[in-house]
Amino acid sequence: MEIARDIMEKVRNFETLDYKMGILKRRMDDLSSREEDVRTELDYADSLSMRKRRKTVENWLTYVGDMKNQVQQLEQEVRERRFYNYLQLQNTVDKATEEVKELAQLGAFPEGVTLIARESGGLTMPTTELVGKKFKEKKIMIQESIRNDKMFCIGIYGMGGVGKTTLVTHVYNELLNHSEFSVFWVVASQNFSILKLQSDIAKAMNADLKDEEDVSKRAAILADTIKRIKNPVIILDDLWDEFSPESAGIVRGGGCKLVFTTRSLKVYYRMESDIRISVETLSDEEAWALFVKKLGTSGTRLTPQIKEIAESLVKECDVLPLGIITVAGSMRGVDDICEWSNALETLREATWGKDEDMQFDKVFRVLRYSYDKLKNQTLQECFLYCSLYPEDHEIERDELIAYFIDEGLISRMGSRQAEFNRGHTILNVLENVCLLQGRIENCGVTRYVKMHDLIRDMALQIANESSRFLVKAGVKSDDVVDSEKWSESLERVSFFRSILFSHDISPPVCPRLSTLLLRCCDNINIIPNSFFTHIKGLTVLDLSGTLIRNLPSSVSNLKSLSALLLRSCRELMKICPLSDLRALKRLDLSGSGITELPEGIDRLTNLRDLSLALTVNLRTIPEGIFPRFSHLQRLKLHTFDGKAKVRGEEIASLRKLELFQGKFYNINDLNIYLSSWEKSCPKEYRLLVGDDLYFQKITFEMEKSVHITASQDLKSLCRLDSLKKASDLRLCTVDNCPRMTHLFCLACYNRPLVQCLEYLNLLVEIVQVPDEDQDQDREANSSIIFSTLPKLKILNLEGLPQLRSFCSSRKLVCDSLKNIHIEGCPNLERLPLFREDSFPPTSLERISVSEEWWESIKFDSPNTRDVLIPFLATFRT
Template sequence: MEMEDWIESMRGGELVVIDEAGRSTVSQGQGGDLLDTENLTESITVEGYMLINQGRVSSEGQETDVSDVGVEDLTDGFIMVADESRVSEGLDTHKAKGEALLTTELAGQGFDKNREMIWSWLMKDEVSSIGIYGMGGVGKSSLATHIHNQLLQRPTSFKHVLWITVSQDFSISKLQYLIANAINLNLSNEDDEKKRAAKLYKALVAKGKSVLILDDLWNHFHLEKVGIPVEVNMCKLILTTRSLEVCRRMGCQERIKVELLTKEEAWTLFKEKLGHDAALSPEVEQMAKLVAAECACLPLGIITMAGSMRGVDDLYEWRNALTELKQSEVRPHDMEPEVFHILRFSYMRLNDSALQQCLLYCAFFPEGFTMDREDLIGYLIDEGIIQPMKSRQAEFDKGQAMLNNLENACLLQSYIRKENYRCFKMHDLIRDMALQKLRENSPIMVEVRERLKELPGKDEWKEDLVRVSLMENRLKEIPSSCSPMCPKLSTLFLNSNIELEMIADSFFKHLQGLKVLNLSSTAIPKLPGSFSDLVNLTALYLRRCEKLRHIPSLAKLRELRKLDLRYTALEELPQGMEMLSNLRYLNLHGNNLKELPAGILPNLSCLKFLSINREMGFFKTERVEEMACLKSLETLRYQFCDLSDFKKYLKSPDVSQPLITYFFLIGQLGVDPTMDYLLYMTPEEVFYKEVLLNNCNIGEKGRFLELPEDVSALSIGRCHDARSLCDVSPFKHAPSLKSFVMWECDRIECLVSKSESSPEIFERLESLYLKTLKNFFVLITREGSATPPLQSNSTFAHLKSLTIGACPSMKNLFSLDLLPNLKNLEVIEVDDCHKMEEIIAIEEEEEGTMVKDSNRSSNRNTVTNLSKLRALKLSNLPELKSIFQGVVICGSLQEILVVNCPELKRIPLFDPVLGIGQIPLRRIQAYPKEWWERVEWGNSNSKNVLQPLCVLQEALYY
């Protein structure tokens, strides 16, 4: 198992979808790689990576198959729903590869009926194409999404599930490229449509039996022109469309219409989305029913309208809402008027200009675009939609509150990728409404993901244009003939045109009003000289311009507040940097700068955010003092040469105020893929405090190591001189530490050596991850006969997640007397510990070491409790004989994985309410099959009860 996969499993979690009512649900599927933080960050932001359905597309246009990346994908990918019938044990049944999509709960008896009907058709060999049709906002895409995720969750004969959003701007070539990207096929060098079709056909056939879902199809086309092999044992097709005629002309063998809700169902859904705590007076309820009736029984309209009225209990306000709703304008013919006037009304009800502007701003990104909340908030700050506040954290808190309001109003949909790190997307109908409102308010140009190879024509560059978004196209150059006269243009997105190599000097000549310019993820080697005259520029994004080696002087750009130079090829900073006295944000992460010239940092006195980490090596140490004197600094991400360099910063008298957030790396990048990965995956706008060490001399018992007192996360790798991390500095001075990671530290034997005078350490720790520690044998050792029992202190009292991997000297995980401290433990993962014999061991007091008890039968009556344990994952433990010799009460256990543990004979897990073997499991994963057949589980009937939950997949391995 690779280090990156373990790190990801430690930091990641299940995908949680938040529906319009604010409820969270776990989205199952190939979840592991979805949490690959930096790749996902890039895929869902505008900086060059876009989420294309089933995979990640890199800035070069290449997809990574999310189902083939590592152990966590296997772990999260094999899921069984509790009410499923018994799983086939043959080789022809398996989980399809793909990535779970965002879903919402849908109301109405028709939804379940339609879902069951479509599923039955999919299971029939004679049906190869299915059409789902109905009016806009009725729930076609939501129905298809549930089918898509169900295909991932249930073992079937399908190998892959592909989701493609087609939309109105359909063309054969665009559809070919979308499907090709989803299956990791590069068609960029093939101009001939027929040859593309042949290559696509061949690639899809090679994928094996698959399901292709085409969402939002507006026009019919010939399958062979695209290269889609719709045949029983090749590719089954599901399409959603607003037209029955499209279903017919596409040759759909089965067709199903998604009907409107009944009035009763509509009112039930409306009440549900108002909130379960909404207690309406009879008069208000009657008025609310009239408002609900105006939603024409359309789910999208009901959900959006109820969201906008959530928390309103005043009769006059409901009556006014009904009046306004009846009088609101009807949109043009390209969107159903029944939906449009509801969406428009919900937009108007925001009653906050900043909220309205925030919603409209989302429309500048492509349809179906999934975006980091933090990235959008950054844009809102750049644009002045979020007004300057006392701190960056306050501004981001304001932005999070704004997005929460939009989600509560059901105008944005959110999901959680990581604790406190959300993403969102906008429904295509809401985006259409927003675009229309934008065009009403001011002239804009939005041509995104259109595969444009040239800039729009001169006639489209109106003199009064305010914002232009041309992101994710195929522009290769901006020639000298293009010099738009747009003095009012304030925002220009050219990012993610990954083939853009040249911008002529004439282009910026008449764009003097530009404030926000995004050229990220382009192939430009340099910026033209005219760029230096953009004196009103406040934000410049050049992230992932990996060929960029030259930027002209920035001396005139005195208004610049944000400069993002991540992952460029710059070896020297641009001239004039010292003149940027208003700069608040400077990101130099992952570049090739030779040094940070003396005297620049002190001139950037307004800096609040600073990130300096070279792609390889590190900067000269004398800049530490300059960095320490930045009085306004709130966030610092910095790479120190060694611990003495780090200590010099910590002890500097110029560090007058504590940072709100920091990420300190001590060691060198570019020589350790694990270190690079950890730093690369760390989000920048989540407010945390983290220190990461690589290949440093931390000293026996950590005596050379000092930490900030408020550090919340610590990672130590390849520090070979320490045998333990005991009751000395730094841990007794780090009371806020919540996450601890250690890997490849050859001499480490234990974390803690407890003595009578030991202080309580690791008492706030929530996540512990230990990997590839060849001499590590125990979490805690005790010195001296007077050492008090472990449960007398609070060590590990808040621990939630424990991951141990490749620790070949460990024979036991816990001692029995440590268990009372682990009352909050939720996840246990142990992998590749070849001497591990027992998970919970009874300690032999006279020796102070954990040993195997010779009287196993007497210990079977011993009962212990892990009441919050949700997941137990054990793999590649050839000597593991016992989880515990007694019984473990674990009433919250939902997931068990046991792979390659041949000596494990018994699963002693018990629920005090439901009984032995009746714990609330959702899934069991096991390998090999023979192990499951012989393992003892509670009483003789337990295995029969649990059999439907178990995936006995011969191909399941670590």
Template sequence: MDWVLSFVEVIRSFGAPYINHHRKLEDYMNELRGNVNSLNSRKRDLELKMEAEDRCGKKMKKEVENWVKDVEKVGNEVKNIEEKFLSVSFWSRGHLGSLVCQNIEKVNKIYQQGSFSDGVAVDGPPQIGLPLSTTNPEGQIDVRTRIWEYLMGDGVPMIGVCGMGGIGKTTLMKHINDQLSKETEKFDIVMWITVSKESNIFKLQKDIAEFLKLQSLPDNELQRAARLKNYLEGRRYALILDDVWEQFSLLDVGIPDPTLSMGRKVVLTSRLADVCRCMDCVVVEVQPLSKNGSMNLFLNAVGLSVGQYQNLKDIIDKVVDQCRGLPLSIVTIAGSMKGVDDICEWRNALAELENRVKSVKEWDIKIFEQLKFSYDRLNDPNIKNCFLHCSLYPEDFVIARHGLIEDWIDEGLLGLGTKEAMHDRGQSILNKLEDFFLLERATSPSYGIHEGVKMHDVLRDMALYIAGHQFMVKAGMQLKELPSEQEWTVSVEKVSLMQNSKLIKIPPHISPKWPHLSTLILQNCGLKSIPESFFKHMAGLKVLDLSDNHFLEYLPNSISNLNTLNALILVGCWQLKYMPSLVELTALRKLNLLCTGIKKVPHGIEMLENLRDLRMQSTALKGVPVEILPRICHLQCLMIGKTLVKGEEVGQLRKLEWVSCSFSSMQEFKKYAECTQGQWPTSFTFQVGPLVDWDTNLLFSPNFKKIEKEVMFTDSEIGKCDDRVVPHDLRSLTIAKIDDFKCLNNMPLFRKATDLKKCQIRDCGRMKCVVDLSLSSCDILHDIEVLYLCRLRNLREVVRVGVRVAVENECTSHAPTPPAIFSSLRTLDLSCCSKIKKLFPVELLQGLQNLEEIKVFECEEMEEIIVASEENHKGEGTTFILPKLKKLLLIELPKLKSICSAGLMIPANSLQTLTIVRCPELKRIPLSLPLVENGKPSPPPSLQEIFVGPRARWESVEWDQPDAKDVVSPFVRYLI
């Protein structure tokens, strides 16, 4: 019995709460389940409300969106608790009971937060469609008029715009799309969706949901259709489906039957009239251009002067005739003849065109032969191959310019030389392909591509026609398994299966016989593993791209035998932890392991004497073993981000042009600087000191169009180093988590950093001012364009002007304010600085003439943005300040009383965005709107949106300018 008594004493020692948790675990679990059910019911009610708001064109509030995420997160936590409850031991019951009680409180708290008495949505943007920049289509006036009448009338709900590839269907409908986007009284929304040959119902649903910004679409096709149908049911919409190849059911996708409502229109464009007829469309056929229209389009594209045209008129007439009124042929052929005024060359071009068209019969191939004329005029085989390479991407895919150039480098299409020279060569080729109208400029902001190109689908078909059996391209076709062996040809040289995210498995023992294969692209295929036998018969493989296979954990050892491999690309393979030996890959020039899970440097990397480009970034990879980097001495690009390296070893890499790495201390950075002897890389991003837990640009791929020159210091030795450590052309400086860092004055390190454009200071606990003019001037601030200040808990002022003293009855200062201390500043971002009360004194305004954006966020004590003393404006009239201001964001400032002192106003002529949220003490808006002829204020032409909240607080705020609030009211969006 002694052990029983001892046990009881042990239990008592834990205290009554522990005993209760142990004894009442089942009761607590039942309570938790009930509370979670109530929480999920409230979540479903809110979702129903949101669906109703969606139909009225409103958007979910950010706080509601965050609340839904909290519900989902706590739901997952409760599931884990349920699993623990099923197998809980006697000894663990008390601990689990305590955890259950904590989650009961958490669930109750989230439930209370989900009341949202002010509503769940805010007004959506007024724009009903997405403007698509395009040229005004030449000719086709009758067709445009007919389509427009059908769209504006009530009799025709489904319209099919048909015609051969390259006839101008897409250009025509882009023009109509932009017109429809202005018809706010006719439609609530105008959607443009590119369908393409490789599309299916699932992808079409995904594209429509992305366009509508619908989140969390279900995985089940029927449920997805129901969600889309529910969203669109109450709306008036025009839906343009571009490049349709097969008949499909609108209802299967989730598109309500347009025949049942006057407010719905669906337009298809297709090369196949039968597809449109089968989908009950009224067919509108796009005809070739007239002789006049063809000639106008050709002359605009070729750029000949009137005098030149008169000399070549007869030949040009015949060249244009050969184009048969096909706009794509016209602009492509014209582009290839741009700048040519030699009559012999024109005669030769005409002869080539006539011979091509006579030699073929099928219409598609006839078009290809016309377009191939421009391809042949590229002359240089490498440029031709650069063009053909673009067909390896999916149809209608926007390709990032710098990424495409990297691909060309990997393929060996840009020759050898420095990285910078190869990128310059690549840009030149891209410009030429655009000038020949073989590629067009494009962007895809949702994928972060702001500078890209794409191929017209007919030109892509033409490229694949030229490549023939040498290319096997099944990109973006939603494949679930590899193509059948009947589709494999021994002669194939390039295989692209990219963007097939459901191709998760390659069967074991499969071994494609591709002895001539040089390029294999399996990017973003969802692969989980690759069998050992897969690479057995690919002895000539040079480029292997396995990027963005997020679940790929290891590579087969057979990769070690690919001794002709030039580029191995594994960026974005997050789960990849194992790399086979690289000893035999002596031809390897590029190894990209960015954003992988590798824990150590791959075996044999020091043997890769030809390696020019090494990119490794993994949270598990802490450092590079000594003596490895000096052995791969030809590196031009080294990207290892937060992985620590020795300064002297990196400094020995004399050919480095782009480098991103981290040094453990200022001492290591000094060693690197000494080794370079002032010869800094073209582009660099360094972290110096202890690693911090937030990211800079260290993870991103180099973009040689935008050179980075950035250093981040987290080392407290920063004040002891002179300017020889930092490159004079430094552009971006970050100082983070250095408690004894006080201000930028008297920092020898930066005295000669005359190109500094961006300065970021974060988490420096003892900093009270950024620059102290009572000590000295700070020249590096003259050229600063962007200033970020974050979590400086003791910051009192950005600029300390100086201590004022009386000299001969005059008020003067030890340090008069330099007139242009911030003369180049465009963006000021101040966040989470809890003690600062005033942002800028008015004395500094003469140096803020270029300030375009001010953001002040979560500064608890902030009272005033621009401060003027009484003597500054005593007896004076209104003074206008910040003449170029475009964006003003004031968020979570509980004590903010004014934006600027009385007598000061900000001209709003350039204003684009105004955001004032949770600033309860703010009573006036000192913005001066432009005036029209009658002296009344009008909205600035640049004004886009005004975000405010809460609504009741905003309505009590007054503008200094009469009638201003009413004038801007159409631009106001309420956030809370």
């Protein structure tokens, strides 16, 4: 009997070992997928010459390679196992599983897999007068840097047409009049090479390279030449490629200075400048002054009507000096209001670049060069895609990237997050070359991009060269677009926020059309059933925000459709069968009026992204439907009333899920789902259970972010026992909590390791000091008592009219602060966040405050304000 028991025990051990080995293999497969995504992202960044690899990423890849070999060897040993060593093998498998799990966690790389490499006697040249206080300040800054013996390389950055060349031209001309400097002007060649640069510098200096072709020897000749010149200043205009000055022969020392201008943020940093100077656009007042000055008064009368049009022309130039100068010059001497109106319409319709009378081709060439310089077709297509949005529209980065993915501009990768990482990489490149502007929102994160009007006009001009785009986004005129405009060559059409779309036209014949954006067209309440009959290649169809009640039946035939977006179509009750849309990967029905799921949705087995959020009329979701979507990466099911619930085992079956928001029937379903996290866990989730959820009963132990919204009773985070163990907390958002008077008291101020504080309405102070402590502090005559938030990196305070102090009686110190944003806090009089013995803090990068508030606040030391100015970014309220 005992022999039988021993045999059974060993059999069970064998089965346990196989089970554990299976878990290890699955985790290793997930780790290998992550490795592939990381390598793909690194290769892509390398192809764009943007960034360099983080050392931690390189080490991680090495460790993953070693682990793969170890698991393969272990798998072989398990296959050849014997009874006597199964226990040892089990321990080895357990240890390997933990190591793989740890590597997977380390492979998240929240700060990205790459990092920006730290880049960093002639004749007077004709130029225009500098306009604006900031331009004059920048000129003085450049001149002082040239005179500073400790500085060698001076980098000047700004978008095309902003005035960089004008700025350095003034510096060049003034240096010509100073005998202590020898200044040389060199224009960087579009086809940059060290060899060409050396020739241009040699020509400017009248140096003889002796027909030498070896780059190193030429550099030695130039270096020797430069050493013989008294305080040489080399101005290199419009640089598009970074290089080592030494490799060209420009050697630090001997008073030598290198000043360069660039539109590329990559070059700006990689050149390792000793000082970096950013050139911003003009203020509205300065822009108008420049326009009037360049327009002149000879023969030009600005009647009230003409002045109104002229002001609109200046706005169209988006306060770009080059655009303003060019447009003003073209209108000099024009008195006829019809000509002024035509000029405004011409600029708005983006026909410049072809109209010789308007002379807009100069602006076009400057801006077009930035586009042509991209070279990478994917970058160019992504840039042009941004022009589908209305003028001056702030575009959400994630929304735009989702379009890129839908269109196939970003190839499918192992995870949705990897695809979005690539999208952010693309947008960063476009921002860095000033083709897009980024807007930093809460927590120092750039969440939006925007196109300058002139740049958008340029993009549309490029797209229309081959009649690829039809863009009427944001247009509110009464002239509808007729059938003739829907040409067969069209690839992308946008009526975003327009009233020009007409459903009375005959079905358009556009076989190449891939994107159709009809979102937010509030005049669309019906689309004929046959409308999509002849555009079968459509990839992206966005009808979000329209008033349609039925989805046209011809949509069922769009077999290439990748994204069907019906977000906030509140009148939409019926959707045609979707069973034939097998290529569909994103379906957004959030906020729509549907009462039941579309027929055939269970056949959409390629879905990656499904949103049924805020579908208030959707009462039930058929059981058994979600396991069919094995590729699903994002699933949003949460509603206001929470009527639509799901079973835990269905969601647990979705192994690729990265985001989940939904409601379970009961705690048992929640536990079933949570138990599946051992194999795979979504990176973002929002879980509700049953009809009631008690916040106090939730324990946040490993959470990195907590959002508390609309709590009517919460007065302090100290009241939440659920945060006592939140040792990993990094982000805390408190929104619409009207009774809150402080975040936490002094006794527990360091409990949540806060990194970002935002939207704290009716906040009196961040740290509350107990009364008895305040009395002791007042009586103390010794040094100041400090309270510290050692982990705080980003402080964002907005709309807090009652905020008076950070910490009553004591001084709150945040040594790790990187970004500070304060807006709408009129009663806050001080910024006591730094120790004076380590001032300014080495981590500080940016202080964003209003000009009025900055001038009104008080400092303990008179030098503090001056020390903080380099970090200051002010705005007007």
